[in-house]
Amino acid sequence: MRLLLIHARRFSYEVVKPAVEEPEPLGEAGGSGAFENTLVVFTSVEKGDDESVVPGAVSEILSVFNQVKASSIVVYPYAHLSQDLAPPFEAVKILGRLYAALKEAGVEAYKAPFGWYKAFTLECYGHPLSELSRSVRRSETGARRVVEKK
Amino acid sequence: MRLLLIHARRFSYEVVKPAVEEPEPLGEAGGSGAFENTLVVFTSVEKGDDESVVPGAVSEILSVFNQVKASSIVVYPYAHLSQDLAPPFEAVKILGRLYAALKEAGVEAYKAPFGWYKAFTLECYGHPLSELSRSVRRSETGARRVVEKK
Ligand SMILES: [Mg+2]
Ligand SMILES: [Mg+2]
Numbered sequence: 001m002r003l004l005l006i007h008a009r010r011f012s013y014e015v016v017k018p019a020v021e022e023p024e025p026l027g028e029a030g031g032s033g034a035f036e037n038t039l040v041v042f043t044s045v046e047k048g049d050d051e052s053v054v055p056g057a058v059s060e061i062l063s064v065f066n067q068v069k070a071s072s073i074v075v076y077p078y079a080h081l082s083q084d085l086a087p088p089f090e091a092v093k094i095l096g097r098l099y100a101a102l103k104e105a106g107v108e109a110y111k112a113p114f115g116w117y118k119a120f121t122l123e124c125y126g127h128p129l130s131e132l133s134r135s136v137r138r139s140e141t142g143a144r145r146v147v148e149k150k
Numbered sequence: 151m152r153l154l155l156i157h158a159r160r161f162s163y164e165v166v167k168p169a170v171e172e173p174e175p176l177g178e179a180g181g182s183g184a185f186e187n188t189l190v191v192f193t194s195v196e197k198g199d200d201e202s203v204v205p206g207a208v209s210e211i212l213s214v215f216n217q218v219k220a221s222s223i224v225v226y227p228y229a230h231l232s233q234d235l236a237p238p239f240e241a242v243k244i245l246g247r248l249y250a251a252l253k254e255a256g257v258e259a260y261k262a263p264f265g266w267y268k269a270f271t272l273e274c275y276g277h278p279l280s281e282l283s284r285s286v287r288r289s290e291t292g293a294r295r296v297v298e299k300k
Binding site for chain 1: 154164166167169229230231233267268269270271272273274275276277278280281282283285
């Protein structure tokens with residue numbers, strides 16, 4: 001799993017049209033969102049990723065979230081961070097787990113829908129922690145690291 | 151070399167502070183820029199890249215530029231698209247060559263300075279060609295492809 005974390009003064013998006021045959025339904029989140037002082041987590045789920053990547057990803061995201069003192073987190077599906085993507089079905093499942101795990105951690109979390117072309121506006125603060133990338137691999141190490149940080 | 155091409159209704163940036171020991175001097179371009187209907191080329195120069203990647207990159211960029219009918223191109227150094235980055239000295243050199251080659255191709259091209267933390271605002275159109283990624287490798291193939299497209 002590849003993550004690009006952007007601390008944004010403002011971030012908003014709006015679906016334009018489907019990008020895959022069966023895009024994720026526009027459920028509770030709807031097809032748009034607007035946020036201030038948010039941590040946008042552009043996320044590529046990669047081939048071989050499974051639910052075991054989630055704890056490591058949550059740990060990395062919350063670490064940055066706490067350091068930059070953002071008000072919320074937006075999980076934003078993003079296919080352009082990897083050349084070795086998981087199939088859409090797997091990606092939707094793991095992104096959903098990541099989103100659920102962040103909410104369970106007690107932070108204000110949102111998720112943009114998978115499989116849609118989206119327009120967006122992003123205002124990146126520009127401070128040293130406002131743009132970071134992470135790679136989280138399926139491994140025992142990932143799980144152990146989270147436990148150690150608790 | 152990894153490229154993330156974003157067709158932006160608006161894009162602006164402003165340097166905040168140095169991110170490396172010897173950031174690229176703020177020359178003619180200065181420390182800020184603002185653009186409309188532009189193709190932003192977020193670029194990671196990777197270990198092993200040399201000048202031979204430039205023709206392939208130019209070809210890919212111009213192909214998208216022409217399809218989306220942007221007014222200008224902004225080469226934006228971006229370390230977060232690869233986990234195997236070239237040393238800064240090499241990156242600055244190859245980014246400079248890419249910028250020069252785009253200008254030589256007759257398009258309105260700009261380049262943001264390397265080695266600075268920068269604040270930016272990006273407004274992505276959201277149409278199907280408004281977000282694309284490309285990987286360009288050092289190879290004879292890359293050079294041949296450009297010739298074929300001329
Ligand atoms: Mg909404
Ligand atoms: Mg300027």
